[in-house]
Amino acid sequence: MSDDEAGLAPSGGSLRRRPPWARHDEPGRGGGDGLPRRPWIASVVLAFVQVVGTTAASHNGTGHVPLDHFGYLLLLAGPVALLWRRRAPVVVAAVVSAVTLVYLAAGYAYGPVFLSVVAAYFSAVAAGRRRSVFVVAACLYTAYVLVTLWLYRYLPPTGDHRASWAQVSGAAAWLLAILAVAELWRLRRESYVRERRERAEEARRRADEERLRIARELHDVLAHSISVINVQAGVALALMDERPEQARQALTTIKAASKEALGEVRQVLGTLRAPGEAPRSPAPGLDRLPELLEQAAGAGLGVEVTREGTAVPLPPGVDLAAFRIVQEALTNIIRHSGSRRASLRIVHRAREIELCVDDEGPATATAAQSPDADGGNGLLGMRERAAALGGHVVAGPRPGGGFRVLARLPFDTVAATAVPDKEIR
Structure with missing residues (x-):
């Protein structure tokens, strides 16, 4: 040498x-x-x-x-x-x-x-x-x-x-x-x-992975919250004079969404300032699905949820990825689809959870040819999350019109049953 x-x-x-x-x-x-x-x-x-x-x-x-x-x-x-x-x-x-x-x-x-x-x-x-x-x-x-x-x-x-x-x-x-x-x-x-x-x-590889993880977290948090804020701000402006009560409700939704976004951003940035300390709040998971659906409803998107199979506690990483994938899929519908209705199907299997989010479309003019106006970062983040767990995400037009996001996330059954409560990341 x-x-x-x-x-x-x-x-x-x-x-x-x-x-x-x-x-x-x-x-x-x-x-x-x-x-x-x-x-x-x-x-x-x-x-x-x-x-x-x-x-x-x-x-x-x-x-x-x-x-x-x-x-x-x-x-x-x-x-x-x-x-x-x-x-x-x-x-x-x-x-x-x-x-x-x-x-x-x-x-x-x-x-x-x-x-x-x-x-x-x-x-x-x-x-x-x-x-x-x-x-x-x-x-x-x-x-x-x-x-x-x-x-x-x-x-x-x-x-x-x-x-x-x-x-x-x-x-x-x-x-x-x-x-x-x-x-x-x-x-x-x-x-x-x-x-x-x-x-x-x-x-260097760990640092790159950590930067990607933080970028995905910030994108998912900000994209969803800002989309809700944008829609509600439009509603408030349109109804400010004619229906002040509805405008007040829209502003209340904006306040709640911005507060939640700030809390999650502080949590993500806190891991940068003190990498050796655990976050004080638990990582989000599918247990926060009702809260997510309520925010989507506040933005004018109704979501029909169906479940199949027997639900088991998921490992924290899988639970977080599932929540973020659903959150990003609903955000894309709010931002880029003309449909105000969506369906979410959750299929629980022995070693896998499947998530399918559909909307009837059509795409809005701002969506262009990609459901991500930001250059595809949302879909890329979903695929990266799934790939990190050994799963995959398929996203694209569905038969009969509209758009579909289909994610399959595998997990270890023993590890899943051994984690009855959500852990702190």
Whole structure:
């Protein structure tokens, strides 16, 4: 994985325990390869450890060349090269390997000089250049074998002995262990980055779904209430002089509808301000059907209701969707149909509830070719509600004229019977 692919912004939320590379992915702290943005700090630490540790090893051991200016220069060359490990990880790995090989060939004392090799290989593998690192490591090991098994007689110190096969095998095992741990680091880091990306995508998906849910709720609440208000306002204006009592009744209906709409809008907006708190009022359901029919009657629409089957308590989500679908269907009739009569059929089945709303039409001039003058948001919202529950909505002209909305909403029988009362959303 490249640096650009790994550079993923945090997905939000707190993580209880984050891997070491997680902190380096944050803005201002590190990059996508799991390395700090201030590599000089690690280089200074490595230089200090290598110089101090190798100096101690040189003073305590024999059979090697004492450290001189060239030796100290080689000890510092590796950490200095690591300053560019983010820009050119493979080149840095090759340079550090060459410096380490020269140090060994010069006959200086063994010590923590290999820490620069470990850091360079880790950096290159984390940057997704593991194949190139394997080639560099193979070249380093091959050169090491040549030096310790053949060229040692031509190199300092004088009287040096040929390395044993155990030493050569140990160096191979040590090098393979470094590469294996670096590869494990890379895999775990890629897994972490992938999980963060998935969490970010899931958070965006939930946010989109929540926005759609709120948009549907606001549309259903406002469309119905404003339609009733619009009709009653027209009635009040027409009868203001001739029949003031009926005009007063229409204004009373407007007041009640607007109050109800404001309450439901506050409930929806309250979920945005305090998403962790439950709404104080229950979600509407089919138990509020008489109230909905009364509002429709106030707008001049008579609705005949028929029921089939044995009614069972519905899960809150299904109950809310059923109420909103009926509400939107009646709103569309009030706004876009010339008919003042409608029929509502509710069919209760074992695992499904069916809702059918019919009107005889014809469509008014403002309805055009769609029953939704707002561009079809009402029908789209009904279909989205039903689809979220695994159901569907069919809407269109019916045989003999008029318009029909047919919705089927499935539900779990066990869950439905376990919820005798309406729950708070």
